[in-house]
Amino acid sequence: MNQAFDLETAVGALRSGGVIACPTEAVWGLSCDPDNDAALARLMRLKERDPAKGVILVAAHIDQFQSWLEGLPLALHAPLVASWPGPNTWLVPDNGRSHGLVRGAHSRVALRVTDHPGMAALCDAFGGPLVSTSANRTGESPAMSSDEVVGIFGDQLDGVLDGKLGGNSRPSRIRDLVSGQVLRE
Numbered sequence: 704m705n706q707a708f709d710l711e712t713a714v715g716a717l718r719s720g721g722v723i724a725c726p727t728e729a730v731w732g733l734s735c736d737p738d739n740d741a742a743l744a745r746l747m748r749l750k751e752r753d754p755a756k757g758v759i760l761v762a763a764h765i766d767q768f769q770s771w772l773e774g775l776p777l778a779l780h781a782p783l784v785a786s787w788p789g790p791n792t793w794l795v796p797d798n799g800r801s802h803g804l805v806r807g808a809h810s811r812v813a814l815r816v817t818d819h820p821g822m823a824a825l826c827d828a829f830g831g832p833l834v835s836t837s838a839n840r841t842g843e844s845p846a847m848s849s850d851e852v853v854g855i856f857g858d859q860l861d862g863v864l865d866g867k868l869g870g871n872s873r874p875s876r877i878r879d880l881v882s883g884q885v886l887r888e
Contacts, residue, residue, distance in 0.1 A: 708862040714828045721861030722746050724838050724852040727761075728790055728819045728869035730845035731838040731852050733860070734761075736829075743804040746834065749859055751841045757807025759792055759875075761817045761835040763826035768814055771832075774798045779880055787816035788823070790875040794886070805834065815875055821866040837874070845874075 708716065708723065716723050720742045722735045733750065735742035737760050747754050762768050765787055772780070775795065783793060794811040801812040815835075817823050826833055837845035838852045846852040849863050877887040 708864050710824060710828050710864070713825060713862060713864045716861040717742075717829055717833065719861075722749060723862045723864055724846070724849065724856070724860055725822060725825060725864035726819070726849075726866040726868045727822055727835060728817065729871035729874050730847060730868065731849065732822075732835045732845075733838050734825070734833045734835055737802060737805050737832055737834050740802070740804075743802060743834070746836070747804060749856060750836065750839070752836070753807075753841070754804050755808035757809055757813065758805055758834050758836045759813040759815055760801075760805060760832040761815050761822060761826060762832040763817065763823040764788070765816055767826060767831050768816075771795065771798065771800050771812060771814060773800070782880060783814075783816075788818035789816070790818070790871055791815060792875045792877045792887075794877065794879045796881060811879065813877065819869040821864065825864060 713723050717736055720739050722733055722745055724731055725734055733746055735746050792813050792815040795814050797806050797812045806812050839845040878885050
């Protein structure tokens with residue numbers, strides 16, 4: 704796993720149930736198919752993450768979230784459209800579409816349309832949203848380089864997508880779509 708993946712190889716790994724590392728807006732992240740049981744379980748084990756916490760899904764554009772937004776009142780679409788793409792993660796009421804490990808113990812699912820060109824290209828090439836969670840073990844600082852990712856996970860990942868971090872100095876803001884409450888500034 705010491706070799707950097709190109710986009711096509713990364714997509715192949717994701718479609719085969721792999722877990723990969725990739726640069727995001729602010730930190731290096733881990734990604735997998737949000738509908739693959741084995742990949743999600745493996746990602747949780749790698750991170751040593753409590754499955755009750757859930758993870759964020761990222762997409763290249765809002766249309767990729769169509770099945771997650773089905774049944775959402777039209778009035779609640781406006782904040783999403785106004786803030787995407789960008790560093791805004793929204794907790795959206797789950798309509799039953801989300802995998803239990805994506806949603807965790809919550810009644811909402813965390814969604815973001817990325818403005819990171821590499822992550823958007825990965826979602827487009829994959830054909831839909833991907834899990835995006837920081838590349839670190841629970842309680843530790845997220846990786847800020849591909850070398851740090853390799854230092855943390857060694858050969859436990861299926862690869863590292865070549866690229867650079869975006870220009871954000873911190874992870875995305877997380878807000879509840881229904882209440883407007885900010886959970887992470």
